[in-house]
Amino acid sequence: MSLIPGLFSSDMAIDLGTANTLVYIRGKGIVLNEPSVVAYHNKDGKKQVLAVGEDAKLMLGRTPGSIEAIRPMRDGVIADFEAAEEMIKHFIRKVHKRTTFSKPKIIVCVPHGATPVEKRAIRNSVLQAGARRAGLLSEPIAAAIGAGMPITEPTGSMVVDIGGGTTEVAVLSLGDIVYARSVRVGGDRMDEAIIAYLRRHQNLLIGESTAERIKTSIGTARMPDDGRGAVMTIRGRDLLNGVPKETEISQAQVAEALAEPVQQICDAVMQALEATPPDLAADIVDRGVMLTGGGALLGDLDLSLREQTGLSISVANESLNCVALGTGKSLEYEKQLRHVIDYDS
Numbered sequence: 001m002s003l004i005p006g007l008f009s010s011d012m013a014i015d016l017g018t019a020n021t022l023v024y025i026r027g028k029g030i031v032l033n034e035p036s037v038v039a040y041h042n043k044d045g046k047k048q049v050l051a052v053g054e055d056a057k058l059m060l061g062r063t064p065g066s067i068e069a070i071r072p073m074r075d076g077v078i079a080d081f082e083a084a085e086e087m088i089k090h091f092i093r094k095v096h097k098r099t100t101f102s103k104p105k106i107i108v109c110v111p112h113g114a115t116p117v118e119k120r121a122i123r124n125s126v127l128q129a130g131a132r133r134a135g136l137l138s139e140p141i142a143a144a145i146g147a148g149m150p151i152t153e154p155t156g157s158m159v160v161d162i163g164g165g166t167t168e169v170a171v172l173s174l175g176d177i178v179y180a181r182s183v184r185v186g187g188d189r190m191d192e193a194i195i196a197y198l199r200r201h202q203n204l205l206i207g208e209s210t211a212e213r214i215k216t217s218i219g220t221a222r223m224p225d226d227g228r229g230a231v232m233t234i235r236g237r238d239l240l241n242g243v244p245k246e247t248e249i250s251q252a253q254v255a256e257a258l259a260e261p262v263q264q265i266c267d268a269v270m271q272a273l274e275a276t277p278p279d280l281a282a283d284i285v286d287r288g289v290m291l292t293g294g295g296a297l298l299g300d301l302d303l304s305l306r307e308q309t310g311l312s313i314s315v316a317n318e319s320l321n322c323v324a325l326g327t328g329k330s331l332e333y334e335k336q337l338r339h340v341i342d343y344d345s
């Protein structure tokens with residue numbers, strides 16, 4: 001413990017994700033990692049926050065009329081400002097021990113494609129939540145730093161961050177972005193694809209949580225070699241007679257369901273390669289491509305990308321934490337990264 005508490009800054013970094021929000025405190029690392037969900041209780045026409053994060057996620061899809069569970073972030077940006085602000089405030093309060101009188105400086109990462117309006121909304125939410133200063137850092141830069149890539153060197157690095165809402169493909173060199181593109185395809189789209197597949201092929205209606213469980217347990221980007229792969233028992237509602245039903249889904253079926261979002265991710269990588277200046281493209285051939293984000297954990301996605309691009313593909317260690325770790329490190333290396341942290345737009 002510090003003898004002079006005021007000396008220890010509690011500057012923070014926040015990865016405000018579509019699926020998960022992570023908070024990093026300088027000198028401590030990641031101190032919070034919770035789903036980006038807020039649950040409200042509607043009482044006499046007034047909304048009251050009932051739960052945030054983990055507790056609220058359990059309520060998604062299971063709420064009675066008086067309770068509403070909201071995901072404030074959609075497609076990587078704030079879709080519900082009020083809920084986003086509540087969520088940020090709640091998480092900051094949870095980790096910010098008021099041992100100092102100073103308000104923290106907070107760096108938040110934002111998708112590369114975020115508009116000025118979206119950026120202002122995120123900045124204002126953080127300032128409202130009690131930050132002294134709010135800096136914004138582009139998500140692909142954070143992801144690459146978090147994955148340990150040598151982004152400040154004069155060499156091309158390609159990072160593909162596959163989150164819940166978006167996939168961001170970027171080529172970085174000398175500490176900044178040479179090319180970046182954000183496509184609104186990620187884990188959520190994969191879940192939706194599984195729901196649509198089961199509705200169409202098995203007349204079965206399942207919820208988002210079940211779809212996510214199928215994806216994380218047996219999800220795969222490639223047809224299994226034996227044409228069927230592992231099998232999972234699932235429950236949902238039979239659309240023909242309306243009653244609950246138990247059935248099975250095979251890995252081959254999941255691969256078929258996920259073919260379209262997987263192809264969209266591959267296409268985004270191919271487009272990035274085509275748009276990359278030749279010398280940097282040569283570096284990428286040498287060094288390969290780094291995948292980060294939760295979507296990078298989809299079974300055989302790396303293999304599928306390797307087959308389509310011919311490049312070597314790696315999945316970052318702690319891929320779910322890369323963006324938060326990278327944003328956190330930017331607090332420590334602020335001098336070197338001054339040009340990419342935006343404090344006032």
Ligand SMILES: Nc1ncnc2c1ncn2[C@@H]1O[C@H](COP(=O)(O)OP(=O)(O)OP(=O)(O)O)[C@@H](O)[C@H]1O
Pocket residue numbers: 016017018019020021075076077162163164165166167186187188212215216217219292293294295296297298299319320
């Ligand atoms: N093993 C897995 N296989 C496939 N998908 C996974 C796996 N583990 C987690 N995911 C998915 O990863 C997504 C969450 O990833 P991540 O936390 O990187 O997103 P996010 O940062 O919240 O979203 P975004 O960056 O788009 O705002 C979810 O859709 C989740 O279902």
Ligand SMILES: [Mg+2]
Pocket residue numbers: 015017018163164293323
């Ligand atoms: Mg993310």
